[in-house]
Every structure is written in C-alpha cells, then in structure tokens.
Amino acid sequence: xxxxxxxxxxxxxxxxxxxxxxxxxxxxxxxxxxxxxxxxxxxxxxxxxxxxxxxxxxxxxxxxxxxxxxxxxxxxxxxxxxxxxxxxxxxxxxxxxxxxxxxxxxxxxxxxxxxxxxxxxxxxxxxxxxxxxxxxxxxxxxxxxxxxxxxxxxxxxxxxxxxxxxxxxxxxxxxxxxxxxxxxxxxxxxxxxxxxxxxxxxxxxxxxxxxxxxxxxxxxxxxxxxxxxxxxxxxxxxxxxxxxxxxxxxxxxxxxxxxxxxxxxxxxxxxxxxxxxxxxxxxxxxxxxxxxxxxxxxxxxxxxxxxxxxxxxxxxxxxxxxxxxxxxxxxxxxxxxxxxxxxxxxxxxxxxxxxxxxxxxxxxxxxxxxxxxxxxxxxxxxxxxxxxxxxxxxxxxxxxxxxxxxxxxxxxxxxxxxxxxxxxxxxxxxxxxxxxxxxxx
Amino acid sequence: xxxxxxxxxxxxxxxxxxxxxxxxxxxxxxxxxxxxxxxxxxxxxxxxxxxxxxxxxxxxxxxxxxxxxxxxxxxxxxxxxxxxxxxxxxxxxxxxxxxxxxxxxxxxxxxxxxxxxxxxxxxxxxxxxxxxxxxxxxxxxxxxxxxxxxxxxxxxxxxxxxxxxxxxxxxxxxxxxxxxxxxxxxxxxxxxxxxxxxxxxxxxxxxxxxxxxxxxxxxxxxxxxxxxxxxxxxxxxxxxxxxxxxxxxxxxxxxxxxxxxxxxxxxxxxxxxxxxxxxxxxxxxxxxxxxxxxxxxxxxxxxxxxxxxxxxxxxxxxxxxxxxxxxxxxxxxxxxxxxxxxxxxxxxxxxxxxxxxxxxxxxxxxxxxxxxxxxxxxxxxxxxxxxxxxxxxxxxxxxxxxxxxxxxxxxxxxxxxxxxxxxxxxxxxxxxxxxxxxxxxxxxxxxxxxxxxxxxxxxxxxxxxxxxxx
Numbered sequence: 001x002x003x004x005x006x007x008x009x010x011x012x013x014x015x016x017x018x019x020x021x022x023x024x025x026x027x028x029x030x031x032x033x034x035x036x037x038x039x040x041x042x043x044x045x046x047x048x049x050x051x052x053x054x055x056x057x058x059x060x061x062x063x064x065x066x067x068x069x070x071x072x073x074x075x076x077x078x079x080x081x082x083x084x085x086x087x088x089x090x091x092x093x094x095x096x097x098x099x100x101x102x103x104x105x106x107x108x109x110x111x112x113x114x115x116x117x118x119x120x121x122x123x124x125x126x127x128x129x130x131x132x133x134x135x136x137x138x139x140x141x142x143x144x145x146x147x148x149x150x151x152x153x154x155x156x157x158x159x160x161x162x163x164x165x166x167x168x169x170x171x172x173x174x175x176x177x178x179x180x181x182x183x184x185x186x187x188x189x190x191x192x193x194x195x196x197x198x199x200x201x202x203x204x205x206x207x208x209x210x211x212x213x214x215x216x217x218x219x220x221x222x223x224x225x226x227x228x229x230x231x232x233x234x235x236x237x238x239x240x241x242x243x244x245x246x247x248x249x250x251x252x253x254x255x256x257x258x259x260x261x262x263x264x265x266x267x268x269x270x271x272x273x274x275x276x277x278x279x280x281x282x283x284x285x286x287x288x289x290x291x292x293x294x295x296x297x298x299x300x301x302x303x304x305x306x307x308x309x310x311x312x313x314x315x316x317x318x319x320x321x322x323x324x325x326x327x328x329x330x331x332x333x334x335x336x337x338x339x340x341x342x343x344x345x346x347x348x349x350x351x352x353x354x355x356x357x358x359x360x361x362x363x364x365x366x367x368x369x370x371x372x373x374x375x376x377x378x379x380x381x382x383x384x385x386x387x388x389x390x391x392x393x394x395x396x397x398x399x400x401x402x403x404x405x406x407x408x409x410x411x412x413x414x415x416x417x418x419x420x421x422x423x424x425x426x427x428x429x430x431x432x433x434x435x436x437x438x439x440x441x
Numbered sequence: 442x443x444x445x446x447x448x449x450x451x452x453x454x455x456x457x458x459x460x461x462x463x464x465x466x467x468x469x470x471x472x473x474x475x476x477x478x479x480x481x482x483x484x485x486x487x488x489x490x491x492x493x494x495x496x497x498x499x500x501x502x503x504x505x506x507x508x509x510x511x512x513x514x515x516x517x518x519x520x521x522x523x524x525x526x527x528x529x530x531x532x533x534x535x536x537x538x539x540x541x542x543x544x545x546x547x548x549x550x551x552x553x554x555x556x557x558x559x560x561x562x563x564x565x566x567x568x569x570x571x572x573x574x575x576x577x578x579x580x581x582x583x584x585x586x587x588x589x590x591x592x593x594x595x596x597x598x599x600x601x602x603x604x605x606x607x608x609x610x611x612x613x614x615x616x617x618x619x620x621x622x623x624x625x626x627x628x629x630x631x632x633x634x635x636x637x638x639x640x641x642x643x644x645x646x647x648x649x650x651x652x653x654x655x656x657x658x659x660x661x662x663x664x665x666x667x668x669x670x671x672x673x674x675x676x677x678x679x680x681x682x683x684x685x686x687x688x689x690x691x692x693x694x695x696x697x698x699x700x701x702x703x704x705x706x707x708x709x710x711x712x713x714x715x716x717x718x719x720x721x722x723x724x725x726x727x728x729x730x731x732x733x734x735x736x737x738x739x740x741x742x743x744x745x746x747x748x749x750x751x752x753x754x755x756x757x758x759x760x761x762x763x764x765x766x767x768x769x770x771x772x773x774x775x776x777x778x779x780x781x782x783x784x785x786x787x788x789x790x791x792x793x794x795x796x797x798x799x800x801x802x803x804x805x806x807x808x809x810x811x812x813x814x815x816x817x818x819x820x821x822x823x824x825x826x827x828x829x830x831x832x833x834x835x836x837x838x839x840x841x842x843x844x845x846x847x848x849x850x851x852x853x854x855x856x857x858x859x860x861x862x863x864x865x866x867x868x869x870x871x872x873x874x875x876x877x878x879x880x881x882x883x884x885x886x887x888x889x890x891x892x893x894x895x896x897x898x899x900x901x902x903x904x905x906x907x908x909x910x911x
Contacts, residue, residue: 003770004516004708005777006856015780015857019787019800027779027800028688030659035693043555046767049520056761060529062544064537073736074748075535081457083485085526087492095501095517097509098714103828103888106442107498108713114445117905121479127904130714133570136748144614166735166745173744174581174615216472243478244468250475259748269545270535270749271570272716284902290714295898298883298891307898313573313610314839318619323610326571326704330712340445340488343454344478353461360463378472399538407536407736423462 003046066404068425070361072382072416073212073407074135074161075270076262078240078350079420081341084264088334098290098326102305109304112292112329115336122242122339123256124249125278130290131332132324135259136164138275139236140171141322142255143179143204145279145286146232151203152177155194155231158184159211164236168206177203186376187213187384191225198229204254208236209245213414214358214382215375216245223252232283239263239276239335241380243344243351248278255279264338265331274331285311288322290329353419354381357426361417364430368437374411386412389440397436403429442498445491446906449481455488479908498889499713500833506859508785510804510836510848511605511653513683513705515778518765521709521758530757535749536736545753552720552760559771560679560699561692562722566731567751572680575700575719576611576647578732578746582698582723583645583674584615585730585744595644595673601630603654603840605680608647617644624842628654628797630664639671649678650694651685653840653848655782655801665695674698674727682706683852684779684803687772698723707759718755777853778803781860785851788864792871796843804850808843818874818881820845825892826873828885830866 007015016023028036047055069077088094092107099105099112112130119128132138143154156168158181165181172179182194182205189207198205205226210216219235226233234255235248240262248256260274261267279287285308293307313320342350358381366373370388387394391408398405403425406415417426467473483491500507507514525531533545553565569575580598587595598612599620609619620638625631629652646668651657658664665675677691677699683706691699703709704717711717723731733743734750766774779802786795786805793807809820824834824847836848851860874881883891 003766003773003777004518004854005773006854007777007780011857012777012780015784019780019783021783021800024776024780027776027783027802028657029800030657031685031689032659032662035662035689037688037690037693040768041555041687041771042558043763043768043771046770047764049765052520052761052764053524055764056524056757057527057529059544059547060524060527062547063529063533064541065528065532066534066537066541069534071534071536073536077532077534079458081455083455083488087489089522090492090496091503091517092496092499092501093713094522094710095503096499096713097502097507097512097514097711097833100509101824101828101834102893103825103885103890104500104833105498105713106889107495110442110444110498111492111495111713113904113906117444117446118480120905124475127902133574133716133752134747137570137574137746161748162735163745163748166743167747170581170732170744170746171614174577174584176616216468220471242474244474246472246474266531267534268531269533269542269753271747271752272754273748284904291902291904293898294903295894297893301890303890303893305893305895305898307895307902307904310899312606314606316610317606318609318613320606320610320613323573323577323607323614324571325573325607326711326715326717328570328712328716329714330710331716333713336445337488337492339480340483340491341455341485342457342480343482344480345454345482346457347478347480349458349461352465353458355468356461356463356466359466378469395538399541404534404537404541419458426463 067402068421069404070415070417070429071404071407073414074163074259075267076416076418077267077420078262078418080264083341084334084337087337088330093330093333099306102303106304109292111333111336113294113304115332116292118336118339119276119278122239123278124247125256126281127284128278129287130292131327131329132275132277132289133328134273134275135236135257136167138257138277139164139206140168141288142234142257142277143168144175144322145255145283146204147177148203151201153202154179155182155197155202155205157182157189157207159189159213160208161212187215187374188217189222191221195225198231202231204232204234206234206236210238210241210380213375213384214379216378216380219251227252240351240354243347254283260335263335265334272328272331274328274335286321289324289327350419354417357421358383358417361426364426365433368434370437381418382414382416384409384412384414388437394433394436397432398429401432442494444906445481448483448487448491451482453482453484455485505831506855506863507833508835508849508851509833510850511680513850513852515708515852516854517708517710518762521761524761525754525757530754548757548760552756555763556701556720557722559686560722561690562699563725564728564731565720565722567720567756568732568746569719569721570747570752571715571717572700572702572719573607573611574746575721576607577614578721579676579698579700580611580615581744582727582730586727587644594642597642598644599638599646603652603842604647604649605678608678628652628656629658630660632660632663635664635667639667643671643673645674645676647676647678649681651681651802654797654806655804656798657802661694669695680705681803683775686775688775698727703755703759708762709755709758716752716755718752774853781851781853781855785849785860785864789867792868804848806843806846806848809845809847812874813845816874816878818878820847822881822884823870826870826881826884827866828888832863832866
C-alpha cells in the first residue's frame with residue numbers, strides 16, 4: 001500500500017548492487033540478533049488513500065461539533081478569515097524546516113520577522129521571539145528568564161489558568177526552584193498578600209490579564225508593587241484583549257507572554273496553538289528559542305537570519321537558556337496572517353464585540369431568578385455565574401440544543417462569548433437556562 | 442522585498458465582521474489601550490500577493506530535495522493535511538464533555554496502540570509539542586521515578602559527546618548534572634568510559650541509536666545493562682527512529698522511555714520550524730508519572746508540559762500516515778531510508794571521506810577536513826554551493842566529533858534519480874573546489890540573497906520593523 005517510496009523493487013536491487021551488498025539485512029549487521037524483530041509489528045496492514053480517508057472521516061464524525069460555543073477557559077472560538085487557511089496551507093511554508101539556511105529561506109525568515117514586529121506592537125514590548133509551544137509553556141519559560149542564583153522563588157497569582165499554573169509548576173520542579181501562589185480576593189490578585197510574599201528570594205511575579213475568571217486585574221498597580229521589591233514582572237495576556245486593553249509594556253511588564261490561539265487558530269481539541277513571548281530590551285538575550293534579525297548580505301542588501309544563537313541549545317548545550325528547538329512557526333505565521341488580514345480595525349472589532357456580547361449575555365443571565373454574576377468591576381469576555389441549579393443540568397439542556405455551555409468551575413459556570421455568537425443565539429441560550437432554573441424552583 | 446508594513450496604506454482593509462448586534466461596552470479609561478494598534482492595513486489582494494511572494498522565497502521538502510541530517514525531511518503527504526483539516530477535528534473545544542469527543546479519543550488511542558507497539562513500550566503521552574519538549578518530559582519521568590522510590594541522590598544524566606544539543610539542554614532544565622562521555626574510535630559509546638561514569642548518582646542515560654554519525658551501536662544491550670545495573674534508567678532519543686522502525690524496538694534494547702518526533706519519522710510537516718509533536722512512550726514502571734491536564738483532573742501533583750492534550754492535529758496527521766503505511770509500510774519506509782542513505786554514501790565516499798563505518802543507517806556524515814586542507818574550500822562553502830543547484834544543504838558542522846562535517850539524510854521518499862543528481866552535484870563541487878575553489882567562498886551566487894552578515898545581526902540586533910513616525 002502507500003509508502004511514498006518512489007523506487008521499484010527492481011531499482012532497489014540495482015541500488016543494493018551498486019552499494020555492493022546482497023540484501024537490506026546487510027545494513028542491520030550491527031543489530032544484535034536477539035532484538036531483531038522476527039515478525040511484522042502488530043499494526044494493521046496499510047490501506048489505500050480512499051480507505052484511510054473513510055476511516056478518519058468516520059472518527060471525526062464521532063465528535064460532536066457544537067453549533068454555538070459559550071466556553072473559553074484558555075481556548076477561544078473567533079472568526080478565522082478564509083485567506084488565513086489558504087495562505088498557511090502553502091506547501092513552501094508547511095513543508096520547510098527551521099530556516100537554518102538563510103539564502104534559501106528568506107520568505108520564512110521575513111514572515112517570522114513580521115510576526116515578531118506584530119507581537120511587539122500588540123504587547124508594546126521591545127522584542128519578541130519566534131514562538132514557543134503554547135501560552136502555558138511560554139509562561140513557564142518566562143519564569144526561567146527571571147531567576148538567578150539568589151532569587152529562586154516564582155510567585156504566581158491564584159487567578160491563573162490551572163493548566164498554565166500546572167505547567168509552570170512542572171518547569172519549576174525540573175529546574176529546582178520554588179513556585180508560590182499569591183492568593184486571590186474577590187476574583188482578583190490580593191495585592192496585600194502579594195506585598196507580603198515579595199521576599200528577598202523572589203525572582204518574579206506572574207499575573208494573567210484578563211485573569212482566569214475574565215476579570216481585568218489592576219496590572220499597573222501590581223507592577224509597581226512588584227518592581228518596588230526589585231522583582232521581575234511577567235504578564236500573561238490574551239492577545240485578543242490586547243487590541244483594546246492597556247499593554248503589558250504600559251503596565252511595566254518585563255516579560256509579556258500569552259496563548260496566541262485566538263489569533264486565527266482553530267480550537268482543534270487543544271493544539272497546535274501558539275506561545276508568544278515578548279520582552280524589554282534588557283531581557284532580550286534571555287528569551288528562549290529562535291529569534292529572527294535583520295542584517296545585510298554580502299551585496300549590502302537587506303536580509304534576515306536566525307540570530308542571537310549563542311543562547312541556544314545547539315551552541316550552548318547544557319548551559320543553554322532553554323532546550324527549545326522546534327517551536328510553532330506555522331502557528332506564528334497563522335497569527336501574522338490573521339493580524340495582517342484583520343488589521344487594526346478588525347482586531348478592535350473582534351475584541352470589542354466579544355466583550356460587548358459577553359456583557360449582554362451576562363445581563364440576560366443576571367435577570368434570571370437565582371443566577372448571580374460573580375464578576376465585579378471590569379472584565380473582558382468571560383464571567384462566572386452562580387446558579388440555583390446544578391451546573392450539569394444547565395449544560396445538559398444546552399447540549400441538547402447543540403450549544404456548548406460554559407465550563408463548570410468551583411462557584412458555578414465560567415462562560416465565554418466571542419464575536420461569532422449572535423444576539424439571537426445568546427437569547428436562545430439564556431431562554432434555555434431560564435427554563436432549567438425555573439423548572440427546579 | 443518589501444515588508445508587509447511597508448505596503449500598508451491607512452484606510453485599507455478587509456470587510457470581515459458584521460456590525461455589532463448588542464449594545465457596545467467600553468473599557469474604563471485606565472484600562473484602555475494607550476495607543477491604537479499599528480498593524481498593517483492592506484486589501485485582501487495585497488495580503489494574498491505578499492504571502493505568495495514570501496512563499497516563492499521559501500523551500501520545503503515538497504518543493505525539492507532536503508537532505509538535512511537528523512531532521513528526516515521526508516515527503517509530507519497531502520491526505521494527512523486534509524484529514525487534520527476536517528471540521529470534526531478542528532472545531533472541537535479541548536474542554537468539551539467526554540461523551541462529545543469520542544473521535545478525538547479514538548485518534549489518540551489508535552495512535553497510542555501503534556506507537557507503543559513500534560517502540561516496545563507500554564504507555565504514552567501526547568502532551569509534548571516537540572522533540573526537545575519530549576526529552577524534558579521523559580527526564581522528568583525518570584526524576585519522578587527515582588524520587589518516588591526515595592532514591593534522591595541520583596542527579597546525573599550520562600550523555601555521549603556526539604548527542605544532539607537538546608539532550609544536555611533538556612537534562613539541565615530537568616535539574617540534572619550532565620556527564621559527557623567521549624565516543625570511542627568507532628564513533629560509538631566507549632564501554633569503559635561508560636562503566637567508569639556510572640554510580641549511585643546515575644539517574645540515567647540519554648542515547649540515540651543509530652547515533653549521530655549514522656551507526657547502530659552494536660553494544661547496545663551491554664550499554665543499557667550497565668545503566669540498569671547501576672540503578673539508572675535508559676532514555677531513547679527518537680530523532681533517528683526512522684532508521685529502525687519495524688526492524689528493532691527501543692523497548693527491546695533496554696530503553697525505559699523514548700520520545701518520538703512525529704514531525705520527522707511520521708511524515709508530519711515541520712511548518713518552517715513547527716508545530717511538531719513529541720509524544721513520550723514509556724515502560725509501565727514510569728506510567729504513574731505521565732503528565733495530565735490540571736483543568737480537567739484537578740490533580741495538582743501531576744506533571745504538565747503545556748495546556749490541554751498536546752498538538753492534537755499533528756497526531757491526526759501521523760495517524761493518517763500510519764494507517765496508510767501499515768506494519769509492512771513502516772518497515773519498508775525504514776529500509777528505504779537506510780538503502781537511500783547507503784546508496785548516496787557509496788556514490789560519494791571515494792571523494793569525501795566517511796570517518797566512521799563502512800555502511801550507515803538512515804544518514805551518513807562526510808568529513809571535508811581533507812578537502813579544506815587541500816583547497817581551502819570548507820564544508821560551509823560546499824553546503825552553500827548546493828543551494829545554487831536547488832538542493833537544500835545537509836546539516837553542517839554536526840556532530841561536533843567530526844571536523845568539517847556534512848550530515849546527509851536523504852529519506853526513503855526520494856527517487857534514485859534525485860540521489861544520482863545530488864551525488865553528481867557533490868562530485869562536481871569536489872572538482873570545482875580543486876579547480877576554482879575561490880568562487881565557492883562566495884556561494885551561493887544565484888540565491889535569494891548572498892551570504893548574510895550574521896555577526897552584524899548579532900552585534901546590532903534589529904529584531905522588529907520600526908514604523909516611521911507620522
């Protein structure tokens with residue numbers, strides 16, 4: 001069946017003869033006989049393209065694709081313009097390796113340079129790397145940028161996404177530094193507790209903006225508190241919110257990271273997504289992974305190369321700032337094409353509409369007897385409600401109508417609304433929820 | 442060529458979203474963005490042409506020969522891409538209820554069964570996003586294992602000097618001290634050096650087999666046994682798995698944990714640097730420590746490498762590939778890769794010395810040290826000259842134990858003619874080095890750019906476009 005091997009059996013025999021060996025077995029002489037496989041792997045026989053297509057399509061149809069999605073919690077459904085999918089499907093982009101050979105890879109390198117510029121613009125920061133695996137690993141790598149010999153404790157706000165927190169904890173466990181949680185108060189970081197926690201061994205403080213509950217934190221004030229203690233300040237930002245909210249640079253962040261998935265990537269059961277990382281000039285050489293820079297070629301023309309490689313694993317080995325090698329380049333390209341297509345106005349619209357619609361939905365829900373919206377103050381496109389009934393009964397009723405409800409959390413349900421959901425859909429969802437709440441009274 | 446920002450005209454754009462159908466909410470002043478976004482403003486035509494122009498200045502394996510050693514640049518089948526774009530996969534939220542993601546579970550379970558079988562392992566995680574991420578994961582499994590047994594003094598990881606740079610970097614990130622052992626005269630692990638380096642502080646060994654000079658280490662069973670006897674565990678770097686799949690399994694060679702690069706061995710594309718997928722398979726003794734997803738399980742003690750369940754769509758592509766190949770196809774791919782590498786090496790080794798081994802596995806390393814002494818033409822000059830012939834250069838100056846190294850990995854998806862042509866070009870370049878080597882110092886001559894000034898790039902970093910002040 002399909003193996004993508006051009007050579008025929010006859011050609012292979014001729015090639016063996018040209019090498020001067022009798023059979024393929026000759027190449028495996030070094031493999032101890034006791035471990036050479038004597039029978040085929042227990043994997044089904046290969047299949048035709050048509051059969052494989054049918055199998056994969058059947059599997060994909062076993063999943064439920066919801067018509068309306070009111071769930072976020074780290075993965076957000078935004079409108080993806082058609083052109084994004086077509087450009088990012090070009091084989092030259094899809095099937096290239098990391099652009100080690102600049103003379104043959106200017107297109108890839110320039111696209112990354114443009115991506116870095118857009119991330120800098122979005123965050124207000126001075127520099128960006130070429131991406132890491134996702135927002136959670138970006139947050140974990142940001143901590144590694146901040147530690148030094150004396151300062152080995154990372155502070156993280158309790159309002160952080162649980163997966164991001166668990167990822168940071170894992171990276172800290174690996175490298176042997178401590179992670180301490182700064183408690184929350186009424187859905188936001190407890191600033192008094194933060195002040196108490198800023199001991200001399202603390203290297204950094206991480207806060208998510210907007211936070212896990214959708215609330216905007218007072219990031220400027222948090223930054224001032226952190227910097228007064230001589231501690232580095234990391235902000236994890238939703239890139240869509242950055243179209244309208246105060247940038248991490250203006251809040252005083254030393255490092256800004258985030259999950260880039262809202263910038264043109266589908267939900268895709270969690271990946272591939274995009275970790276973006278941006279920093280102040282002072283922190284640039286601590287950034288992990290690839291960075292593209294502008295230079296000149298031998299004729300004096302503008303050219304792009306991978307640069308500042310003295311930070312990286314293939315040069316520094318065990319002394320490298322990170323082991324990152326492959327990143328999420330095609331996802332970075334996706335984000336760049338998305339931002340280029342949306343433009344400043346389209347980004348502002350998508351962010352503004354997501355926020356407006358979420359607030360509209362929250363008002364509708366708040367009008368239902370027994371439902372409380374827990375978010376106080378300013379929040380973006382996610383909010384938490386308390387319910388008079390079990391979260392599961394509400395979610396089941398919504399699922400029956402092809403609506404993915406919010407995520408069950410400790411105090412109720414965490415909802416998310418984006419620009420793709422219409423007022424009509426929101427009204428319908430609110431009516432279903434009202435009915436469930438009423439039937440239980 | 443111009444940057445996308447230089448093509449921007451204020452007021453241009455695309456019409457993508459309807460007017461807002463609910464009352465608009467504004468942020469309070471103190472939370473508002475301090476200045477408007479400065480993204481480029483272009484029409485859809487301009488965006489389309491900009492990226493078409495960039496694509497023409499890129500080279501993927503589906504465009505031409507790409508024998509980049511250790512990177513396994515095999516053809517990336519189109520069906521794999523199409524299956525990963527099915528709406529039943531792309532439109533699934535990672536936190537959907539279990540009963541609505543049966544298809545995703547089937548993909549992961551089937552891929553798990555096949556990959557565990559191919560590696561000889563018992564369990565797997567798909568969370569790691571790339572090979573290096575997998576290495577980090579595997580090492581944390583080893584760390585967790587020793588700690589759970591109260592064996593807390595095991596803080597050293599042994600790594601041969603020929604290993605990929607990610608190995609020591611990953612070990613360091615996982616909190617281990619790296620013990621580097623020299624390669625023997627045959628390019629393989631020096632058993633005596635290994636024996637001398639193990640002890641009560643040995644956490645484990647990281648090894649790729651075949652190694653980075655393309656040789657299968659015939660002492661592999663002794664090597665893994667020495668580590669086990671010392672109380673350590675064996676980590677298999679799966680970067681070179683294409684050389685052995687279907688023929689011999691890491692689990693049978695004494696390895697306890699392995700990462701695979703689905704974006705190498707299992708034909709998923711590299712995307713200009715990612716996304717990859719670096720699943721980690723392990724023996725049952727390490728299974729209890731495999732990572733989880735905190736938001737779904739609220740198990741705070743579990744390892745977690747990134748949010749959610751890994752680069753799922755990449756796994757869809759790899760599974761499509763495995764279903765297509767089947768058991769026989771997997772073995773044939775491996776044998777085809779080894780045959781192609783040996784064929785190309787046989788056509789070159791009379792001119793370019795092969796420092797280690799008579800035959801190779803899926804890749805081979807040439808040393809251009811002699812050529813450089815004779816003619817002044819370096820491995821870099823030869824590599825850059827290949828670009829003028831439309832061939833992507835091999836991996837250069839790696840492994841570090843070979844001077845003026847060029848490492849070729851043709852893969853099984855190349856035809857004999859492609860290998861013949863590439864070998865012919867390499868022979869011509871050898872001639873040219875002797876006759877007119879000077880001009881090779883400036884190669885490539887017909888590429889998108891001449892050689893870039895990398896020193897300038899690093900000394901005066903320009904890492905973003907600066908908008909002109911208006």
